[in-house]
Amino acid sequence: MFASLHCDNENVTAKTLAELGEFGLISLVQESLGSSDYVLIGSGDDAAHIATADGTYLVSTDLLIEGQHFRRDWSSANDIGRKAIAVNLSDINAMGGVATALTVGLAAPGDLEVAWLRELLAGMVAECDKVGAHIVGGDVSAADHVILSITTMGDAERPVPRSGAQPGDVVAVVGELGMAGAGLGALSRGFRSPKAAVDRQRVPEPPYAAGPVASAAGATSLIDVSDGLIADLGHIAKASNVAIDVSSAAFEIPDAVQTVASALGGMDPLGFVLTGAEDYALVGTFGSTEAVPEGWRPIGRVQTGTGVTVDGQPYENAAGFEHWR
């Protein structure tokens, strides 16, 4: 779903989409969004929460376009299928829900190999199986590149939005951080190792069970780390109207991240952990240390104010990925 809520950069003078930028376009689309009694949680969260005549469901959608989100020379069809589903299931996880049903839009060029498509679909189904979700329908079309459009529906007993963090809450994370970003760094320079990081860039391993656990534990806010930890904590801070400070000492640097940071000329490995995208870990806030579920790592505190800091200081270079840049 949309990465951020109520963006400020209303670039009314932009003539083209490239000038407007990704967040400007999201702003433009958000102006078109409707609200009504049955929109319980609307745009700007990981998923929307919608009422039916007799119940509720969560829904989230993601577009994945060849060249923008995946490369056929970097990843197998199976891996592309798994990742496409994983990023969608993660959105439902990030609401504290369990995904149940998905629709798939698939467009592709005529010269695409059928064997590649079979592998793509097998990867999709394998990832769905991890949470017991099913593809229930879709649409196909011709296109110049492979395009995947996935919409995921799910259930949550108590959906957890981004907007409930309170000053004094403990910030905690579950899942890997920095691995996918380090893998992207390696692949971008033509490396195919370290395998652990490259594999994670190709296929994330979201902690699927953790979202419902966080919901049951009373999490006050929740988001998945898709844009990078600092950027995604920024979405919580903004939606909740609070500040968040994280402690650099709270993080372990995975070996593979350390290896990539060294190989790329002595970069700070903490940078991958704090700003690397696409790990699909979960980060949330809890009312007390005791409320943090087992397996989650406390990394900071919610405070009054705005913005995200590391050890009390602004963190440089914290911008997430943006299209048309």
Next chain:
Amino acid sequence: MFASLHCDNENVTAKTLAELGEFGLISLVQESLGSSDYVLIGSGDDAAHIATADGTYLVSTDLLIEGQHFRRDWSSANDIGRKAIAVNLSDINAMGGVATALTVGLAAPGDLEVAWLRELLAGMVAECDKVGAHIVGGDVSAADHVILSITTMGDAERPVPRSGAQPGDVVAVVGELGMAGAGLGALSRGFRSPKAAVDRQRVPEPPYAAGPVASAAGATSLIDVSDGLIADLGHIAKASNVAIDVSSAAFEIPDAVQTVASALGGMDPLGFVLTGAEDYALVGTFGSTEAVPEGWRPIGRVQTGTGVTVDGQPYENAAGFEHWR
């Protein structure tokens, strides 16, 4: 959603997507579809019907790709936005339901004008407003062409599938037939008139209220005319395991269709009515003439057997549109 159910052409020898064809790809995807207790109506209908923990909803998805489904030199941005939403709302209408919530995936090239995007979004919202539905979220990306991926959710008290037609049922239709196809014929030859037909190709006018009315009237099957009347009746016939015969005398030929047929060299105008795509009329079956709702036109009968006939004879040239051909 997918145009057809349980396709037969399992082309296991095809090496490329172009060889496999659209229906072969749909078959391939359908092999990947899952089923479970909460999938009340699955793939192969206009929309899926899904159970939540406490209720149910309908969901359908459509991909619309520049050059395949619309052309920026043929239609205004507003018209493209309206049509993109209309074809989706029609899928919910075709289940006898009312659309409530939509997600929109939007990809576009960087040089696209912001003014065009604003018009597109305004068209989308205007069409949603016709049924009281709202866009509740989405995703954006860069791409070489404009790509729209729309998923629509809705409610139905009694969803009407394609599979319930019984021998002896009356076949009836509501809405326009042949206008959009005639408009496409005109546009394809470089004409910009007759306006009534060209306008309908640019923006359909689905009979939105008619789906829930048909459901309440006890319709035994229902589908929207997206591929062409004969092709879509073929989907009902196949899903219901029946034959359908329509009477050519039952149809009125709109003036604009007559005009296009003459201008294009004396084509049979009935061809547009019987095989023209994208009108988004509704056609369904009812247990008796008395059960047919007001405003619907009886056009034929359900019989034992298979396939669709016109005046008892197979109709030539009844194939619908297919990608990669």
